[in-house]
Amino acid sequence: MFPIRRNRRLRTTEAIRSLVRETIISPNDFLVPLFVVEGQGIKEEIASMPNYYRYSLDLLQDEIKTLWSLGLKSVLLFVKVDDALKDNKGTEALNPNGLMQRAIKTVKSVCPDMLVMTDVALDPFSSYGHDGIIEHGKIVNDATVEVLAEMSISHAEAGADFVAPSDMMDGRILGIREGLDQSNFIDVGIMSYSAKYASSFYGPFRDALDSAPVDLQNIPKDKKTYQMDFANRDEAIRETEMDINEGADIVMVKPGLCYLDIVRDIRNSFDIPIAVYQVSGEYAMLKAASEKGWLDHDSVMLEQVTSIKRAGADIVASYFAKDVVKLIS
């Protein structure tokens, strides 16, 4: 007895495979993270992120033009802050002439149509490398939310289209939304890192920004009191639902590959755009394995990004964005 249905018919040639393909990757899917530093003429490679760079504002302009020419229309800005400017409250984050504020203006000046999203969190500005203010050895929630709301207003004043709070304090989406609305930034959106896990895949990013938690007595050694336990799944639904109710326009799951079950749960639970952040450790793993000749870089990259979208992501924040777009164009 031969089967009536032969599924292999739909796989016989590339033409039929592409005709029935369910997930298509395009430049529209990507959000490009960018690392910005003070100085001039700087394009420095991040040691643990081969072929990924920190840019000073002058060279950031060229990179923005390149991204736009590739059809990449959205960026997510991160700044590397001088140690001398860091303190417990991240005061420098509110400087109207700070590096982030200038970076936003720089992008808008060379490419007004580029969508500019900004990282809103204390850690790059914190002398302790934490996403919140520390009092008596603890990360305090509500005082941190106030700073995050002010930071968001400051980014909006500089011209940001979206703010992206990456800290996981409770209630910060509401605090930020109210702050933006009261300052008449009703059209500035919020992409919430709503299910961000306490992951060990962030190491290279912390190298990039020199933002790892410091090793000092009475300072928490990790971010487990605010980022989520990677053993938890249902909690991601609660976190996401709360952020949607507080006014998030886009929700996010982070990291990517190890968390695609979470992405699908959220896709099945809510009708809202979902972003996935394929993080620095995921990037570094593939770079290292392909440098050793153990994995084929481009095909694994495409498989990873496609899988993230197949799981339910609408938006992929990825250090591979440029590479993928070049590969598929």
Ligand SMILES: NCC(=O)CCC(=O)O
């Ligand atoms: N708040 C942004 C990040 O923590 C990024 C992490 C990564 O790329 O590893």
Ligand SMILES: [Mg+2]
């Ligand atoms: Mg939350």
